[in-house]
Amino acid sequence: MPAPVLELAALTKEFGSGDSLLRVLHGLDCLVSQGELLGIVGASGSGKTTLLNILGCLDRPTGGSYRLDGRDVAQLDDDELARVRNRSIGFVFQSFQLIPQLTVLENVELPLFYDGAPRKTRRARCEELLESVGMMHRLQSNPTQLSGGECQRVAIARALVNKPALLLADEPTGNLDSKNGAEVMQLFRELHRQGRTIVMVTHNPDIAAELPRVVEMHDGRIVRDGAPTKRAHIGDHANAGAHA
Numbered sequence: 001m002p003a004p005v006l007e008l009a010a011l012t013k014e015f016g017s018g019d020s021l022l023r024v025l026h027g028l029d030c031l032v033s034q035g036e037l038l039g040i041v042g043a044s045g046s047g048k049t050t051l052l053n054i055l056g057c058l059d060r061p062t063g064g065s066y067r068l069d070g071r072d073v074a075q076l077d078d079d080e081l082a083r084v085r086n087r088s089i090g091f092v093f094q095s096f097q098l099i100p101q102l103t104v105l106e107n108v109e110l111p112l113f114y115d116g117a118p119r120k121t122r123r124a125r126c127e128e129l130l131e132s133v134g135m136m137h138r139l140q141s142n143p144t145q146l147s148g149g150e151c152q153r154v155a156i157a158r159a160l161v162n163k164p165a166l167l168l169a170d171e172p173t174g175n176l177d178s179k180n181g182a183e184v185m186q187l188f189r190e191l192h193r194q195g196r197t198i199v200m201v202t203h204n205p206d207i208a209a210e211l212p213r214v215v216e217m218h219d220g221r222i223v224r225d226g227a228p229t230k231r232a233h234i235g236d237h238a239n240a241g242a243h244a
């Protein structure tokens with residue numbers, strides 16, 4: 001069995017204290033193996049983003065444990081946590097979060113600056129990634145000149161530039177129309193085929209239905225974890241009616 005990339009055990013998260021204490025995650029257990037593509041679904045406020053932020057080392061759990069690539073994240077100090085975040089995790093956001101003053105190429109290169117990689121290495125790595133997301137022809141464009149789908153493809157290339165162990169995406173198709181959303185999902189499936197570990201939050205039931213594994217959250221708890229229940233198609237309803 002592939003090594004677990006993520007291991008959550010009785011993970012809790014609380015915000016505030018005293019009278020204003022709010023418990024948002026109530027003891028989550030979850031194991032994600034290398035190469036999995038996993039969706040997190042659940043109603044608004046159920047804790048999806050809170051969980052994703054902890055997985056991405058943007059925030060710390062208040063209780064329980066989180067092991068990323070075998071390391072207990074709770075034991076890391078702030079500097080170590082930042083290093084894990086930069087080296088092991090790629091983020092894709094609903095709103096792309098590209099820097100409008102920089103070109104496509106510069107946006108993808110940016111995470112490598114912090115790592116001190118030489119210019120030639122940076123350039124080669126970025127071009128390879130932009131090629132793989134189909135954006136080589138827009139290297140010198142500005143994000144403001146791109147469609148939403150194109151921006152998200154650039155953002156995915158940027159998320160991959162440090163060869164992260166884990167790719168996290170919070171509603172990556174949330175700002176896209178269905179055509180661009182489908183193209184971005186196609187890209188995630190391709191990355192999954194290449195063996196990457198991907199965890200994505202989605203509100204879209206059609207997207208969730210196509211994922212190999214879905215974790216459903218409700219009020220800060222995992223209430224379901226496994227293959228998605230297949231959604232009925234219009235034709236299925238018609239057949240059901242015919243048999244009734």
Ligand SMILES: Nc1ncnc2c1ncn2[C@@H]1O[C@H](COP(=O)(O)OP(=O)(O)OP(=O)(O)O)[C@@H](O)[C@H]1O
Pocket residue numbers: 015016022024042043044045046047048049050051
């Ligand atoms: N920094 C914070 N301080 C206090 N409460 C917070 C904080 N972040 C999130 N919460 C609360 O935690 C709960 C879960 O929020 P979260 O953003 O994780 O939900 P979500 O499932 O991502 O919702 P959505 O689908 O709307 O994005 C909410 O009640 C929210 O108000």
Ligand SMILES: [Mg+2]
Pocket residue numbers: 048049050
């Ligand atoms: Mg959210």
